[in-house]
Amino acid sequence: MNITAAAKQYYEKMxxxxxxxxxxxxxxFIELFDNFAFDEVVNQDDLDDRTRMIAIISTLIGCQGIDEFKAMVPAALNFDVTPVEIKEIVYQSVAYLGIGRVLPFLHAANDILTAQGIALPLPNQSTTTTDNRLEAGIQAQVDIFGDSMKDFWKSGAADTKHINQWLAANCFGDYYTRTGLDHLQREMITFCFLLAxxxxxxxxxxxxxxxxxxGQDKKFLIKIISQCLPYxxxxxxxxxxxxxNEAAEQSE
Structure with a gap:
């Protein structure tokens, strides 16, 4: 196989x-894929390896790439993505894909971490309770999207407005308020779930x-898409x- 030195070096790091x-x-096939994904793509821009791996494993959940997920999680650990970050990515994906699609990835993550000698369960990351999750979720929405989200949880028709309340309390109040990932990382992985x-x-x-x-501008998001394209x-x-492009035009 005529695999480039750069592709071989990156594969060895992973x-x-x-x-x-x-x-x-x-x-x-391996010659084509490795030269593209592990040389041409990774050297396209200056995205750091940790961010690249967080994006890739999020994308693999989004596209239901369970076998590649199993292969890439150990690589992510080799690039200093922490066990907590991996589990937080999996947990948050439930809000965007549902447990029906995420459960195999949760089991896979647990199997990989256990095989690496990492004790489970990991330390708790929750910062909310049943009493304050709605309030905290609303604040997270405001912090991320702006003041227009203050009353969004109350909007909608009478027979569907509970969905917007769940969005605030469950999606944002239960998940976005957790430690382990900050708002910027959580918005990036959400972008990857939806993209994939x-x-x-x-x-x-x-x-x-x-x-x-x-602050994760158009240029940054193009880097994320570029690094996830092989997957x-x-x-x-x-x-x-x-x-x-539409979002960038709207923000101008």
Whole structure:
């Protein structure tokens, strides 16, 4: 196989002293993929390895790439993504994909961490209670999206307004208020969940705007999409770029 030195070096950083089985069964494919993903893509921009790995494992949950998730979580640990960060990514994804799609990833994360000798459960990260989760969630929405979200939890038709209340109390009050990841990281992983699953372009545009509002600008989001492209393909990446452009135009 004609794999570049840069691709070999990056692969070794991710998976020290390991060899892909596909290199034996599908050497032509591995040459194409490794040279692209582990040389051309990672050297496209200056995104740091830790952020890249957080984005990739979030994206793999979003696109339901369970086998690649199992492969990449150990690589993320090798790039100093912490066990707490990995579990927080999985936990938050439930709000955006539902437990029906996330449960296999939770089991996989637990198996990988246990195999690494990491004791479970990890330290608690929750900062809210049943009494204050709604208030804390509303504040998180305001911090991320702006003052227009103060009363959003009360909006909507009588028979559906409970959904907006759940959005504040559950999605933001239960998850965004947890320690382990800050608001910027949580908005980035949400962007990745939505980018990867497709069909969520209105929400993707909204969260692209939230990222931009927090200082993670258009250039940063393009880097995230670029680094995730090998894992989700071109159609969803191009849709993501369109949403980022729309969000950037709205923020001007």
């Amino acid at each position: 998976f020290p002293h390991s060899q892909s089985k596909l290199a034996e069964t599908d050497p032509e 699953q497709g069909g969520c372009e209105p929400q993707l545009t909204s969260h692209a705007a939230a990222n931009i509002r927090l 989700i393909g071109y159609p969803r990446s191009l849709n993501g770029l369109r949403c980022v």
